[in-house]
Amino acid sequence: MKFGVAGGATSDTLDPRGSPDTHVALAWWALRNSLTEVMPDGSLVGELAASWAPSDEAKTWTFQIRNGVTFHDGKPLTAEDVVASINFHRGDKSVSAGKTLVEPIADIKATGPLTVVVELSKSNADFPFLMSDYHMxxxxxxxxxxxxxxxxxxxGYVLESFEPGVSIKLKxxxxxxxxxxxxxxxxxxxxNIPDAAARQTALMSGEVDAIGRVDVKTVLRLGGVPGIRIVETTGPQYSTILMDTTSSLFRDKDVRLAFKYAVDREEMLKRVLLGHGTIGNDQPIGPTYPYFDKGLAQRSYDPDKAKFLLKKAGAEGITVDLETAEVAWPAGAIDAAVLYAEQAKAAGIRINVVKRPNDGFWSNTWSKVPFTMGYVGGRPTEDWIFTAFYAAKAENNDTHWDNPHFEDLLVKGRLTVDPAERRAVYAEMQHLLNEDGGLIAPLFANHIVGLGSKVTTPEKLSGNWEMDNWRAVERWSLSA
Structure with missing residues (x-):
């Protein structure tokens, strides 16, 4: 089986403390497992954990590890491996992008060969979901x-060779x-095939059996090729334009709001994704989430309001560099940046689109410059997505946003059991991000994969990340 995918870089690593894109992420999940696994329908099942149970009002969690599991070298899996793997992301000196997910852990220990007990600093009913993360x-x-x-x-697979940004072979x-x-x-x-046209050619010629990130401009034509099947999955993955809230450019809330009103989301959906997605509203919670706030008004394109806000902030005639690369979005990042620059002119905003190389974008540009782009795969729960990307100390807080009230609500949401009260908490958090955050989230993009005739997939694919939540290597099959 050969996959032609995007997102590879020479800086790719097997270190789970990093922030992978699709090429290496597929390998991470092929080589390893986590304690729990989120299924395509959003339910949680055990992976290396045979079972788990809470006590002390979900402040203590006990995981029973599967018996008889071995590593590729024959070493039996033990509770000590689990404890060490989780601790790998903990501590004040941790450089892990998953550090925020394990910060609530006050203590973790093996109480038997296959038993792990986790003590949290505060109750969290969603904690087992966090243990399904690709860092864990x-x-x-x-x-x-x-x-x-x-x-x-x-x-399910053993590593044969690893050429970062080029090829990964498994058996x-x-x-x-x-x-x-x-x-x-x-x-x-x-x-790794960064160019969408090259991926499509590789599939049509039989060089590869499946490709990700099918170009929306050619998806209909590709789907008409005999022996090729297109599968499109909707989900909570969203594309972002990121303002560093600690930078002099975007420290002022009114400036951030102006840049949000300078986006015509409807036009971007039509021209960039050609309708293969839905519009976003500058916060990560979409209709697939149980606590999605339907009462949050959809922000519309309003260049006059943007002008007013810039004048209020003393930032009329502002000029900024938007640094991006094609891999920044699953589809159409450069086209979206150019279109946004056109739209923003009506608000008196001058955006210079600076195209950066695909290779090294995630390590050198994303989250490193005042104005850039990115995308985020969905997470199964509201707490998870808020914790991983919008908590002040989150390693993946790519806008460097720090809102004390949001931090208080984050803790409150974990402690709240009543669904109505929890809904109110998460609604307020969505409003805070929408109004105050450094996030512009114009689009939720569909996942589109192209498959050869011999490739079989489950009836329903996960929409959190592309390629079936990065689990395609394990979940898909190939007929003779």
Whole structure:
């Protein structure tokens, strides 16, 4: 099985503390497992955890680890491996992008060979969902240290070769604990093909069996090619334009609001995604979430209001560089940036679109400059998405936003059991981000994959991340 995907870079690593894009993320999930797994319908099942149970009003969680699971080198999985893997992201000196997810952990310990007890600083009914995150992959302990370098894991595939940004080759793990129910390919190659046209050509020529991020401009034509099937999945993944709230350019809330009113979302949906998505509202919670606030008014294009806000802030005639790359969005990042620059002129905003290389964008540009772009895969719960990207200390807080009231509400939401009260908390958080945050979220983009005739997928694909929540290598199969 050969996948042609985007998002690879020479800076890619097997270190789960990083922030991967699709090329290496597919390999992470092929090589390793987490304690829990989110299914395409949003339900949570055990992966390396056979079971889990809360006590002390969801402040203490006990996980029973599956018996008989081994790493690729034959080492049995133990509770100590789990504890060390979670601790790998903890601590004041942690550089992990998943650090915020484990900050609520006050203590974690193995109380038996296959039993892990987690003590939280405060109750959190959603904690088991956090253990399904791609950072929380379980790694082996070797000589007292977590081994992430070798690729050794419990997953359905064993690493054969790793060329960052180029190619990753895998072979099936014959001792996979899920047996024949998952990991159906004998061998897999993940090929990084950044250019959408080149990916399409590779699929049509048979060089690859499946591609991600099908170009919306050519999706109808590609779907008409004999032997090629198009699968489109809606979900909570959203594309972003990011304002660094600590920078001199965007420190003023009125300036941030002006830039939000300078976006014509309807036009962007039509011209950039050609309708393959839905419009966003400058906060991450969409209609697929249980606590989506339908009462939050949709922000519309209003250049006159943007002008008024800029004048109020003393920032009339503002000029900014928008630094981006094609990989910044799953589809149409450069086109969107150019269109936004055109739209913003009516508000007196001059945007210079600065195109950066795809290779190194995530490590050198994203979250490093005052004005850039990005995208975020959905998370199964409101608490998770807020914690991972909008908490002040989150490693992935790419707008560097710090709102004390939002922080208080984040804690309150975890402690609130009553659904009506919890809905009110999350509604207020959506309003805060919409009004005060540095996030411009104009679009929710659909995932579009192109498949060869021999590729079989589950009836329903996950929409959180592309390629079936980055689980395609394990979940898909190939007929003879």
């Amino acid at each position: 992959l379980i790694l082996p302990v070797v000589d007292g240290k977590v081994d992430w370098q070798s690729g050794n894991g419990t997953g 099936r793990n014959p001792n996979y604990f899920k047996g024949d129910s998952r990991a159906h390919f004998d061998q897999v190659e993940l090929i």
